[in-house]
Amino acid sequence: MTGNKVETFLKSELKKKNALLFVLIDSEVSNLESSSKLVKDVEKIGASAILVGGSSATDQIEMSKVVRGIKKGIKIPVILFPGNVTGVVPDADAILFSSLMNSENPYFITQAQALGAPSVLKFGLEPLPTAYLVIGEGTSAWFVGSAKGIPFDKPKIAAAYSLAAQFLGMRFVYLEAGSGAKSTVTPEMVKTVRKVYDGFLIVGGGIRDVKTATAIVKAGADALVIGTFLEKGGSIKKLEEIAKAIQRSK
Ligand code: 1GP
Numbered sequence: 001m002t003g004n005k006v007e008t009f010l011k012s013e014l015k016k017k018n019a020l021l022f023v024l025i026d027s028e029v030s031n032l033e034s035s036s037k038l039v040k041d042v043e044k045i046g047a048s049a050i051l052v053g054g055s056s057a058t059d060q061i062e063m064s065k066v067v068r069g070i071k072k073g074i075k076i077p078v079i080l081f082p083g084n085v086t087g088v089v090p091d092a093d094a095i096l097f098s099s100l101m102n103s104e105n106p107y108f109i110t111q112a113q114a115l116g117a118p119s120v121l122k123f124g125l126e127p128l129p130t131a132y133l134v135i136g137e138g139t140s141a142w143f144v145g146s147a148k149g150i151p152f153d154k155p156k157i158a159a160a161y162s163l164a165a166q167f168l169g170m171r172f173v174y175l176e177a178g179s180g181a182k183s184t185v186t187p188e189m190v191k192t193v194r195k196v197y198d199g200f201l202i203v204g205g206g207i208r209d210v211k212t213a214t215a216i217v218k219a220g221a222d223a224l225v226i227g228t229f230l231e232k233g234g235s236i237k238k239l240e241e242i243a244k245a246i247q248r249s250k
Contacts, residue, residue: 024227053081131165139178177205194220
């Protein structure tokens with residue numbers, strides 16, 4: 001896909017469904033064989049995109065294999081979710097071109113982006129300009145990204161960052177509690193961000209049941225990212241229940 005096809009696709013999905021499900025594949029955890037089958041099942045139950053990456057996925061060769069392999073079997077877009085420049089690989093449709101805005105290390109705010117941008121262009125990846133905000137502490141994303149985690153009970157801080165992201169022209173905000181997080185981003189925080197942020201709002205980290213997913217979507221999320229639930233053997237049937245619930249629950 002070239003131009004802004006993926007962004008247009010996601011927006012058209014959002015007209016049909018109240019909220020979208022994105023499934024995260026960590027190429028470091030899942031091998032190609034299991035991932036290829038998984039993404040087909042995930043597409044069948046109505047997921048709108050596959051994200052590949054994560055803060056600890058650093059093996060570019062493996063990631064590249066996984067991206068190429070899974071793309072063959074599905075129509076929904078494959079979107080890179082890089083934790084570093086090593087997360088930029090060919091053959092995906094798009095990339096969450098993210099700035100970890102609340103990092104204490106400028107490398108994760110602008111430098112990795114500068115180092116990765118030429119490859120994004122070379123590989124023809126559609127950049128989705130994303131403010132990546134790490135909420136809470138103690139997760140890999142928080143540690144690796146040197147994030148000054150926004151406290152779960154400070155929704156106004158998340159809203160201020162999201163508003164800044166909007167003023168900076170970022171069309172996506174990702175509120176990240178971290179992979180396998182014990183607590184998810186609160187509906188209160190999502191609601192507070194939603195009030196000021198007009199763009200595409202992604203929420204992820206620790207989501208594994210219908211009740212939590214529904215509450216986050218009702219608060220205003222446009223897409224939920226789920227990864228660990230499947231990595232830990234969660235069933236496709238249960239994921240389908242989550243997908244169905246969020247697609248109709250706004
Ligand atoms: C992590 O937000 C994603 O970067 C997904 O989180 O793995 O906890 O589902 P989980």
